[in-house]
Structures are given as structure tokens and as C-alpha cells.
Amino acid sequence: MKARIQWAGEAMFLGESGSGHVVVMDGPPDHGGRNLGVRPMEMLLLGLGGCSSFDVVSILRKSRQRVESCEAFLEAERADEDPKVFTRIHLRFVVKGHGLKEAQVKRAVELSAEKYCSASIMLSRAGVEISHGYEIVELD
Numbered sequence: 001m002k003a004r005i006q007w008a009g010e011a012m013f014l015g016e017s018g019s020g021h022v023v024v025m026d027g028p029p030d031h032g033g034r035n036l037g038v039r040p041m042e043m044l045l046l047g048l049g050g051c052s053s054f055d056v057v058s059i060l061r062k063s064r065q066r067v068e069s070c071e072a073f074l075e076a077e078r079a080d081e082d083p084k085v086f087t088r089i090h091l092r093f094v095v096k097g098h099g100l101k102e103a104q105v106k107r108a109v110e111l112s113a114e115k116y117c118s119a120s121i122m123l124s125r126a127g128v129e130i131s132h133g134y135e136i137v138e139l140d
Contacts, residue, residue, distance in 0.1 A: 010034060015043075041078070045089070049074045051119040052091055052132075055112035056105075060095070063104050068139055069096040088129045091120075096137040109134050 011027030027033025
């Protein structure tokens with residue numbers, strides 16, 4: 001896996017993934033930025049949410065669950081002193097669909113957390129306390 005980061009002036013950087021996608025990262029005005037992109041630590045949190053959500057949806061679809069929507073809401077706490085690493089992250093999934101089985105949703109979240117989500121497992125091994133929850137919404 002490769003990435004390229006290019007300084008775009010002030011506190012803005014363009015990140016290009018190995019697959020050719022570009023994202024804008026920028027700092028807040030009080031740190032010289034113009035607030036035109038996500039912060040790098042927000043990017044890390046978004047990556048975790050995307051990785052875990054991808055797993056949950058994939059596992060549910062493979063188990064023939066009729067999932068129509070999956071949202072992940074993440075809340076993170078950081079250390080007060082530099083380096084301001086993540087100390088705690090909670091992921092809460094809201095899964096919507098038809099006839100979803102709670103056991104299958106629970107299993108999907110657990111498998112992502114314990115086996116498949118590289119981002120979650122990496123952060124956990126680095127000492128971040130990661131917790132998960134879920135809510136099932138039955139659609140008519």
C-alpha cells in the first residue's frame with residue numbers, strides 16, 4: 001500500500017491514495033489553516049469507521065440479511081497532552097432493513113472488531129480502548 005502527501009500551502013495537504021483518489025486535509029484557522037478539509041486525525045477516525053462499516057455490511061449481506069442502510073457513528077477521546085493520541089473510541093452502528101436477525105448483526109459487528117477490520121485491530125493493539133454497539137431499525 002502506498003500514499004503520497006503533497007503540501008498545498010499554509011496548513012493544507014493533498015493526500016493521494018495508491019488507488020488514485022485524492023483527499024484534502026487542512027488545519028483550523030488558529031493553526032494556520034483555512035478549514036477547507038478534514039483534519040488528519042479525523043481522517044484516521046473516518047478510516048476506522050469506513051473499514052468497520054464495510055465489514056459489517058459485507059458480513060450481513062453474505063448471511064443473506066436484507067440490510068438497506070448502515071450508519072456508523074464514532075466518538076473518540078484523545079490524550080490531553082502531546083502526542084494527542086486516541087485513547088478511547090466508541091463505534092455505534094445503526095443498521096436498517098427487513099427482518100434483520102439480532103444475532104446476525106451482533107455477529108457481524110463482533111467479527112469486524114475481532115477478526116476483519118485491520119484499522120480497529122491495529123488501533124486496539126496500540127492501546128486504544130475500542131468499544132462497539134449497535135441498533136437495529138426494522139423497515140416496513
